Amino acid sequence: MASIYDEMVEKTKEKIQQSFLQLLKEKNFMKVSVRDITEAAEINRGTFYLHYLDKYDLLDQMEEGLLLDLEKHLERLKPDVLLEEAEKGNISMHAVEVFRYIQMNAERFQVFLGENNHIGFHKRLKQFFVEHFMDKMMKNENFFKGVAVPQDYLSSFATSAFLGLIEQWLENGLAETPSEMAEMYIQIIFFIKNL
Template identity: 35%
Template sequence: MTIKMDRRKIRTKQLLRKALLELIEEKGMDGLTVSDLTERAGVNRGTFYLHYRDAADFLEQLKTEIFEGLTHEMARINPFELKYYADKDEPYPPSVKVLEYFDKHADFFRVILGPKGDPAFPLRVKEFMKDRLFNHVLKNIPQPDDAAIPRDYLIAYVTSANLGILMHWFESGRQLSPSDVARIITRIGGDGPMAWTGLK
């Protein structure tokens, strides 16, 4: 009985997620209602209210869930490992995992990163990237006084460039595989910006 209930709950969530993303793509995020969601999903309003306060709560829970999964994958990235894979012209494995995560949740990212999506979401991803790069990778590495590029500008460049590649991947219909895009990021990161960190 519990397994049936769990499956039913998962199925309900999947239907609501699909309905939510369709409605955002059609109408934008403002004015989403529980009635719109449940009618589109074919889900009873009472069932919806068992799990969520309103449409905004459902969207926020979904964004949090996706973001947590994404940051779990992104936390494994160490940009100083890129050079090793770039020299072999192989995609950096943690980057592949991140892109596979984007691909797995492509329905969500396509809408959220799209013109009617949530402009705050990519900024949230970018802030995580900046925090990860500075506080967990570069923090304890002294920057030479004569560094050609200040570290904060380097971090701004790296995070914006990677987010830009991701956005372009979605805008172009994800025609390349996650591995192909990871190889592009590896090539750029291995031979480009990280060479300006001051490390020999």
């Protein structure tokens, strides 16, 4: 039941979010004022406060939305197969889907992970990977047998490395395809194997 009021609210929120995103491309989150946002969105400043507590709340909701959509995207595309593969330790099929989603939402990822932003999203995304990939793999006893490294360090190492690949990809303006990125990921693992 999307009433005309709901649509009105949605349209206003989208204007706010879009204007905010553009401003974050130009300058630091801390230097973007609510004034700036509402002027760019061509709405009254009071209207902003009808929808968000402050600009932190706005950023938080936008980051949260992006991660929730990523979760849905992954779930939609892996009823069983991908999950089983992941639990066996084959991460590449998941990886390609992550790269694909990031490509589809490159603008937001570039801004949220970029220099003008708060460190919050980096940590959030890392935590997302830990929960969605590492935790599942950790449960597979066979996969991690004989490793003398605590799980939290192993998780942090692996997810940071993966995130490092993503951040470089975004910095390079997504010059590679998602498949190429996943292939590169495998290649690096191979390289380390043959050290």
